[in-house]
Amino acid sequence: MEAGQTGPEHVISREQVWMVTAxxxxxxxxxxxxxxxxxxxxxxxxDVLRQVHAPRAAEAHVAMRADGVASVPGTEGTRILPWAQ
Incomplete structure (x- = not known):
């Protein structure tokens, strides 16, 4: 993530394991x-609301099952994660 970047509030249907590398x-x-x-x-x-912010540039590896989907509060339906297709 670039410095100052904030991802959207969202929910993922599967557990994720993150390792911050930088x-x-x-x-x-x-x-x-x-x-x-x-x-x-x-x-x-x-299934828990989360949000990620990078106060300075950061990198991470994320592991999860490929069948997870994302949802964003205030929108309908779910989204397939692009890297899981």
Whole structure:
């Protein structure tokens, strides 16, 4: 993620395991925000509202089952994750 970039609030139907490889991410999950730095790993549970912000440039590897879908509050339906197709 580029410095200052914030992803949309969303829900993923599957658990995700993130490993931050560079920079820092501010991760809000279920209303709680944590600062995750390079070298740290965190798990986001399924079906919980989350948002990721990069106060400075960051990179992460994300692992999850390929059949997960995303939904965004205020929109109808779900979205297939592009990398899972």
């Amino acid at each position: 920079g820092v991410l501010d991760v809000t999950c279920d209303g709680r925000t944590e600062k995750i730095s390079a070298g740290q790993t965190f798990v986001l549970p399924p």
